[in-house]
Amino acid sequence: MLSVEHAQIGYVVDGVRHVAVGDVSFEVRRGETTMLLGPSGCGKSTLLKTAAGFLHPWQGTVTVQGRPTSKPGPDRAVVFQEFDQLFPWRTVRDNLVYPQRVNGRDKAEARRRADEYLELMHLVPAADRYPHQLSGGMKQRVAIARALALDPDVLLMDEPFGALDAQTRSRLQRELKDVAARTGVTVLFVTHSIQEAVYVGDTVVVLSTPPSTVLDNVDVAGLDDPADPAFTDALTRLRALLAHDDHEPAAGAFE
């Protein structure tokens, strides 16, 4: 579904080119959740922004269904970490309806889909509230529901639970797994957390320090019980990969 092939991506600061993503290739298969894990500054968000069409690779390609992600499009929906990504002047329901209308969906169908995804994300009681009346966790659930209601080919998530307390974060991880299984949506998800990568993902793409390359692709499909020895094995393997990266970040950088 989403393909990254020999991508090199960077930034020009004061006329100087800085390479963030050195040479990265991976595939996000249809219906699967792929996690991007790696040390701070390795270019996880840079890759996600390129998939979203906000940045362009200097070399290589990033494609969705074979089409380069050269600009943002309705085939990709993005959920960010920040709680302020909703339209503050629209109710929760209208936050879901409005982007669908902008994408050309008729009013009745947009409302029907909004209600379907409000139900799926347990937001029906909050449908007529405004974003400032919601907790951080609820805002993130609205952002996910809004993205799913657009029926994207790929859902791009940049540390969507990074600013939540531990309990809310676990709950949203569970809900996302459940919704992904029910809808069959394809997800690319950036995280700092090894635990989150194993629990939420089907595959973990582990990146090195910048200019980043792929250290490994680890299959974690079906691992959702931290008490399962296979879950612990996956955690150990990912920790070892990151620890053997030449420029390991300071201890404690990974949960």
Ligand SMILES: Nc1ncnc2c1ncn2[C@@H]1O[C@H](COP(=O)(O)OP(=O)(O)OP(=O)(O)O)[C@@H](O)[C@H]1O
């Ligand atoms: N707008 C920008 N202009 C210049 N450099 C940038 C910009 N955005 C990111 N960078 C640099 O590119 C590199 C990769 O940043 P990026 O945010 O993609 O990493 P990350 O892996 O998502 O980091 P973190 O896990 O800390 O969020 C970093 O060195 C960062 O400083």
